[in-house]
Every structure is written in C-alpha cells, then in structure tokens.
Amino acid sequence: MSLNENRASFPDLAQRSLGEIAVGLPGATALFRTAKLDYCCGGTTTLSNAAASKSLDLDRLVSDLERLAERRAPAAPPLDTNALIETIVTRYHRVHSQELPELIRLAKRVEAVHKDHPSVPAGLASLLGRVLGELTMHMQKEELILFPAMRKGGRPSIRHPIAAMMAEHDDHGAHLRALKDLTDDMRAPEGACTTWRALYGGLGKFAEDLVEHIHLENNVLFPRFVASEE
Numbered sequence: 001m002s003l004n005e006n007r008a009s010f011p012d013l014a015q016r017s018l019g020e021i022a023v024g025l026p027g028a029t030a031l032f033r034t035a036k037l038d039y040c041c042g043g044t045t046t047l048s049n050a051a052a053s054k055s056l057d058l059d060r061l062v063s064d065l066e067r068l069a070e071r072r073a074p075a076a077p078p079l080d081t082n083a084l085i086e087t088i089v090t091r092y093h094r095v096h097s098q099e100l101p102e103l104i105r106l107a108k109r110v111e112a113v114h115k116d117h118p119s120v121p122a123g124l125a126s127l128l129g130r131v132l133g134e135l136t137m138h139m140q141k142e143e144l145i146l147f148p149a150m151r152k153g154g155r156p157s158i159r160h161p162i163a164a165m166m167a168e169h170d171d172h173g174a175h176l177r178a179l180k181d182l183t184d185d186m187r188a189p190e191g192a193c194t195t196w197r198a199l200y201g202g203l204g205k206f207a208e209d210l211v212e213h214i215h216l217e218n219n220v221l222f223p224r225f226v227a228s229e230e
Helices: 018-024 028-034 047-053 058-071 081-113 124-151 159-182 194-229
Strands: none
Touching: 018 028, 018 047, 018 194, 028 058, 028 194, 047 058, 081 124, 081 194, 124 159, 159 194
C-alpha cells in the first residue's frame, strides 16, 4: 500500500520496515540519510527498532514522515522490470565504474601531498581500490547472469543468486562505513586544498549513489522475484 495516502491509511508506520517506507514515500530517503538510518542493507528493520538502535526520537521521526506523506502527490507507478534494470545499469553501474578510478587517483594525490597532516586519510586509495574491484565483479555477475535471468521472467529459480547479491550488498555497506570512518564522514579539515575537498565531495556523491543503488535492488527489484516464488 502506498504511504502517500492520508494518515489513517498507515497507523502503524513505526512498525513498517525502513525499506518499505523508502519505497512508498518519496522524500523519506533524504530524512533517513540525515538520521543516518540504513534503509538499503538494513531495509528489513522496522522504523521503531532502527530508531531505538540509534537512540532517536521515534515520535519525531513518525511525525516528520507523516508530514511528508500529507504534502506529497501520489507516487508514480513503479517502473516495469526491464526499465528498472536498465536504470540500475546506466545510472549506477556505469557511473560507479567511471567515478571510482578518478576518486582513487585523487586519494593517492592527497595521501602523498598531505602525508604529514594529522587528518590525512591514510589507506584511502587502497580501500577504494578494493571497493572498485569487488563492486566491478558484483556488477558483472548481475549484468551477465542475474539480470538476463530476470528479463526472462526469473525462471528457473533465482532466489539463491539474489541472496548472494544481497550478501555482497552487506559487504558494500561495510565498505561505506569504513570510508566514512577513515574520512571523518567525508568532511575535509579546515583549510583543505581543492583536491582534498574535491575528493571528499566525490566520495559523498558516490556513497549516496551506492546507497540508492542497493536500495533499488534490495527493496524494489529483488522482492518482485522473491515474492513470486513464495
């Protein structure tokens, strides 16, 4: 059920999963990012449990989400599966592949030029290299195996390949947390040079893209096939 209806239509918002809310309520993802709630890898967690784990005010979160629902127009119909897959490949797979090598180059430069700075993100280029390698293999498996099977209707069963991709999404989420820890949540220190600031700006954009990418797969695309087998 869409969350873009009146308040009476979703009295149990606190018990809905983060993924369900993110899918049904445009604007919720921005609120979740601000609150640092993981709606992609942690999309099955209820709003109530997620708020408790972060010591957040649940009533405030519910109120903010209800205000979003009250002022939003009805959500657009979901993309058909082929269009959704194409969006994932072109908007996320291709963009990650283009942006990560440049981020690695910038990280190497910052680490070399500012090696004596107390806030230098030592090891960032190496971590980004691992991210690129693992993400490239992950995207290739989706494009060569999983997505073609989905375009054919998902038969024979693709439950296990989907589970494998979701497990890898958890690994990507761990990498994102490591990136944020290493870079002070992608905040450049005072007086940082243009390269350093450009690096962290690019990292922030990559992190948001990857979260949205995983969200679209975990909470929108994959359930269409898992549900059809149950």
